[in-house]
Amino acid sequence: MCETPGAPGREECIREVVIAELEPFADEISVDPLGSVAAVRKGGGGPRVMLAAHMDVLGFMVTHVEDDGDIRVLPLGGFDPKTKVAQRVIAHGREDLLGVMGAGPIHILSPEERTALPRPDDHYIDVGLPAAAVREIVREGDTVTRERTLVRPGNLVTCTSIDNRSGLYVMSQAMRRLGDQECEVVAVATTQEEVGVRGARVTAQRIRPDIGLPIDTTLANDGPGAKPHERITTTGGGAAVKAYDAGVLVPRIVGEHLRRVANARKIPHQVEIMTREGTDARELQLSGGGALAGCVSTPTRYIHQVVETCNPGGLAACAALVAAFCETAQDLLA
Structure with missing residues (x-):
């Protein structure tokens, strides 16, 4: 499940x-x-x-595929903005595409950017494919979920x-x-x-x-x-x-x-x-x-x-x- x-x-x-x-x-x-x-x-x-x-x-909905192949999304549900980025995700289109929702490297962030919460416009998914290939598989309105295998740390379960x-x-x-x-x-x-x-x-x-x-x-x-x-x-x-x-x-x-x-x-x-x-x-x-x-x-x-x-x-x-x-x-x- x-x-x-x-x-x-x-x-x-x-x-x-x-x-x-x-x-x-x-x-x-x-x-x-x-x-x-x-x-x-x-x-x-x-x-x-x-x-x-x-x-x-919780998930996301695809709103746009950029010309570089990155996928823009909007959130479905109540996310803490701090937890949206630096995650593996799966785009559910004609087939599933594994991707990452990254963030700007800390090395190039200004002091203000280091403490600011991610904005909705900052959210995109990198699936490692050119735009033409992505658009064959993923369309606006498709959904995205976060990828995590269920594991058992000690006496608990986490997913x-x-x-x-x-x-x-x-x-x-x-x-x-x-x-x-x-x-x-x-x-x-x-x-x-x-x-x-x-x-x-x-x-x-x-x-x-x-x-x-x-x-x-x-x-x-x-x-x-x-x-x-x-x-x-x-x-x-x-x-x-x-x-x-x-x-x-x-x-x-x-x-x-x-x-x-x-x-x-x-x-x-x-x-x-x-x-x-x-x-x-x-x-x-x-x-x-x-x-x-x-x-x-x-x-x-x-x-x-x-x-x-x-x-x-x-x-x-x-x-x-x-x-x-x-x-x-x-x-x-x-």
């Missing part, structure tokens, strides 16, 4: 992987006009629970796409764990989250869940120098149970239910409060006449960088908690 491309609006390749993962555990699968995948696991007459994990990752391929993995593992649950569970792999939670908005209005539970990453700001109140979550603290972010205020009964289930099944967990940014939870909560909504998150270091890093133990805890929630969610509406 982590090494399959899927820039916002161009999730075709990862969608095929997701369908193959979910199909064995679903009674039916559909794809909506925005490309989101919905896998339905029928229940015993209980409420409808919608899980949601977004498929897209450019932990956000949110970790959520897709957790969702598929939770579906695998389900038995004969009372609730109908609809596992949705959504599109275009990084550019405005667009896929979730459409799918939630179509499915109209009684209860929504997105699965995403959250900040683990637990590196050197971070004060306890700044950490948000820690990579070794288990699944993160969201209480608040910029898009959703989780109802008390949902948060308490998640923590109660986690305690009963001895699933390591922690509370997450994010003062900025949001997830698909906002759209699930506001769907139809409104739905109960929470969120389970994987604590992740260095989010939106090419070295996003998480703990596999956190993934296992998230999968166990999501499955347990689906098996008991009917209690929320009793």
